[in-house]
Amino acid sequence: MDVLLLGLVVAVAWKLCQWKRSPGGAPLRSVTLCLLCAALSYPVAMPGGASGVDTVAGHGTAKLIQNVLLLLTVYFLMCFYLYSADGPGARRRARREAVIVALVAVAITVAALSVPHEVFAGSFSTADMTVPQIAFFYVTAGLYLMYALGAAGLWTRRYAGMSRRPHATGLWMAAVALSSMAVACAVRAVIVAIRWTGTSVPHPLMSAVAFLLVASILLFVAGVTYSGARARITSTRLWLRHRRDHRRLRPLWELLSETYPENVLRPASTTWWDRMRARGVHRRYHRRIVECRDGLVGISPHLTDEDDDERAVLDLAPAELAARLRHTSTRIGQGGMTPRRALSLAGAPGDDRQSDVQQLIAVADALRTAA
Structure with missing residues (x-):
């Protein structure tokens, strides 16, 4: 009963x-x-x-x-x-x-x-x-x-x-x-x-x-x-996955947001309730993905020089790409770099959004491991 x-x-x-x-x-x-x-x-x-x-x-x-x-x-x-x-x-x-x-x-x-x-x-x-x-x-x-x-x-x-x-x-x-x-x-x-x-x-x-x-x-x-x-x-399950992926993307997001702070979008709300409810979690998750992608587009022209093959840069493993991103962000802060054409870094084949996010997470995990 x-x-x-x-x-x-x-x-x-x-x-x-x-x-x-x-x-x-x-x-x-x-x-x-x-x-x-x-x-x-x-x-x-x-x-x-x-x-x-x-x-x-x-x-x-x-x-x-x-x-x-x-x-x-x-x-x-x-x-x-x-x-x-x-x-x-x-x-x-x-x-x-x-x-x-x-x-x-x-x-x-x-x-x-x-x-x-x-x-x-x-x-x-x-x-x-x-x-x-x-x-x-x-x-x-x-x-x-x-x-x-x-x-x-x-x-x-x-x-x-x-x-x-x-x-x-x-x-x-x-x-x-x-x-x-x-x-x-x-x-x-x-x-x-x-x-x-x-x-x-x-x-x-x-x-x-x-x-x-x-x-x-x-x-x-x-x-x-x-x-x-x-x-x-x-x-x-989706709420838990987005919270987990949002945290895992943090090392990549921090590096790119420090390099390009103007790419950080203004949060819709900063209350505790909005951070826990499903709509707020999904919004912050997608915003972080957009900010990471904008940062990668901004930093990509500085990853190559005249001796580098653009195709080789696109095919970099997550660990090597993470090392280059950290080194390049430091050089950008010191100034004096000549940018080249923008590249689509850490991309996934096809139009699968989740695969694309997993590529970003792989780079973020490599940054965390290196740190």
Whole structure:
């Protein structure tokens, strides 16, 4: 339960951030409310939360609140697909579904309030299903959950078949999870019907159904966050690589910026937050590359004299080029050098930006080693 709640809280926090950036999106609003209702239902279902609610509002209140939140969870899930279709009747269909879920919520509330608190207390496995109101409570809630989850599973499979990776992978995970939850709800409805007749059901079967529900919910949360989490992981890797390459370029940048201080661009921001956030890291990384390239263009005419072959200078190994750059920067500071034609130093074959950066890093590493 703790792992499940943690996963739901992380998913809700991420969706709330997205909703804040785009408050007008009906599909995003629906999926955020879906995850929020699911997250709120689990603290109420935990022993500590349930006992606290029951102490304040009466026995059985926590169970009723949990089931109403679960009904709202699957309702908002259906709304997500309805608004995603963006058809002319999407809003009208969502209103009809709202009426249905409201009727179901009222029906199970009346059933819960029509029996003594001690009868309604307990879990699904310990409740007395021979009481008609108790059986009606669980069957009605379970059948609506089965209907909504089954419909959502069908829509998810349809969208998964039309999508590409990584979105398709997440959708297929969600589709399997929704279908499994619908099957579990159907099995629970059958169990209620059997117990209503007074027949007992093996405890391992009820435990297996409960495990299937928990595993399916975890799989569903993983599915709806899969593509976003994968994109975030890729973004984090890029952020780490740019921070590392920015530091590795420092020896080359320092040498060239001391030689040509006018090439150093003015930073957009010097705050600590800008230095850590992704946009600031990427901006400083690309700015350093530009400053290094501008410095190499400026110093390249001084690397050759009349006896040097320009082709040989272009083919210098990083260590030898680093030694020449250090020697040439010192001579430029002393003055009296006659420049020749500018050259493209430490270049990579083709137009691959990363290979070009690796050439600069190789020269910077050689400068660091020499120092």
